[in-house]
Amino acid sequence: MNIKLILSISFAVVLTLSLNSCENKIKKQDKQEEAKKVTYPNDVIPFMAKWKILLGDGTRSEDLTNFQKQDFFYVANDGTTDWVVYKTPNSGITSRTSSNTRSELGEKKHWIPEEGGKLTGTLKVMHVSTTGHADKPSSFAVVVGQIHSDEGHENEPLKIYYKKFPGHTKGSVFWNYEINTKGENSGRWDYSTAVWGYDFSVVGASPTEAPQEPKDGIALGEEFSYEVNVYEGIMYLTFESKGHETVTFTKSLIKSDFPTKADIPQQVIDNYASRRTVSEEREIAYAGEINFFKQGAYNQANAKSTKSEIYGGDISKQYANGSYAEVWFKNATVGASVDPKKE
Incomplete structure (x- = not known):
């Protein structure tokens, strides 16, 4: 036993x-x-090897393979589709050339306008800052795509914006061209062009009074696409969204539209002359100057110009109280420019 x-x-x-x-x-x-x-951003949009990133908390990375950062750069699913999320507070750690925070890609490859390049994106803006002054142009706005110069004045020949005033259902999509200033850069300015809704110059009558809601605007969560094709020095822009008219633009990056004082648009005089002496642009604009693409969420609601709430820079408090920008991309490409006649 x-x-x-x-x-x-x-x-x-x-x-x-x-x-x-x-x-x-x-x-x-x-x-x-x-x-x-685990689904990483490079699983959704495979072009991530061509980019580096700066996030709203100051995190930088040159290698985006299997890279993500909670609350700044990650993947979300809306029930049917995976999206790459770019989220950034009103106040955080940012680049040396800006007081605005960003969770934004920067293209590793640089190019001159004569060589060019092409950037596309299909996105929806999920949130813009709900705090700020309605009479400040940058309030309640986020830049979702850029061309940035990497020499000279380091200005921006293209910034694609989304902006929505609090209380409005519809926001605006517009693009700005910043001159490559002749001489020193204190007289620089942006010229703004509306895509759907208003351009950059339309602001409220007071810090608490918004303009009328745009009739042909884009709502938060509404999908739209852009294509930026710089071919032989000419920038070709295409914007598309279901239920909206497709809009196209053409702008030279190698020959200025603003080489004399007489060429400066009234929009610019109205918006800048009270603050600074506006300058002319050099005649060859950005010809021969190194540029690169940027894409993501470049929050424009910094405290200096917009009086946005920043809660002492506490990012969690900013997120909890609406002081942030959030942009979702489901598709994007970057590469060589294409002859627009052959597209």
């Missing part, structure tokens, strides 16, 4: 150990499978 008892106990111990071992292996395999199921 003792031998049978010992054998029974031994068998039970071996069986228990075996079952525990199997269970541990299964748990380990489950964890490995779970880790494999």
Whole structure:
């Protein structure tokens, strides 16, 4: 009986150990499978190897393969589709050339306008700052695509904006061209062109009074696409959205539209002359100057110009109280320019 008892106990111990071992292996395999199921931004938009990134908390990365950062750069699903999310507070750590925060890609490859390049994006803006002054042009706005110069004045020949005033259902999509200023850069300015809704110059009559809601605007969460094709020094822009007219523009980046004082648009005089002496642009604009693309969420609601709430720079408080921008992209490409006649 003792031998049978010992054998029974031994068998039970071996069986228990075996079952525990199997269970541990299964748990380990489950964890490995779970880790494999993580969807990274480069799984959704595969072009991430061509970019580096700066996030709203100051995080930088040159390698975006299997890279994400909670609350700044990650993947979300809307029930049917995976989207790459770019989220950034009103106040955080940003680049040396701006007081605005961003969770934004910067193209590694640089190019001159004569060589050019092409950038596309399909996106929806999910949130813009709900705090700010309605009479400040940058309030309640986010830039979702750029061309940025990397020499000279380091100005921006293109910024694609989305802006929505609090209380409005519809927001505006517009693009700004910043001159490559002749001489020193204190007289620089942007000329703004509406796509759907208003341009940059339309503001409220007071800090608390918004203009009328745009009739042909874009709502938060409403999908739209842009294409930026710089070919042989000419920038070709195309904007598309279901239920809206497709809009196209053409702008030279190698020959200025504003080489003399007489060429400066009235929009610019009305919006800048009270603050600074507006300058002319150099005649060759950005010809021969190194540029690169940017894409993501470049929050324009910085405290200096918009009087936005920043809660002492506490990012969690900003997120909780609406002081942030959030942009979702489901498709995007970057590469060589294309002859528009062959597209």
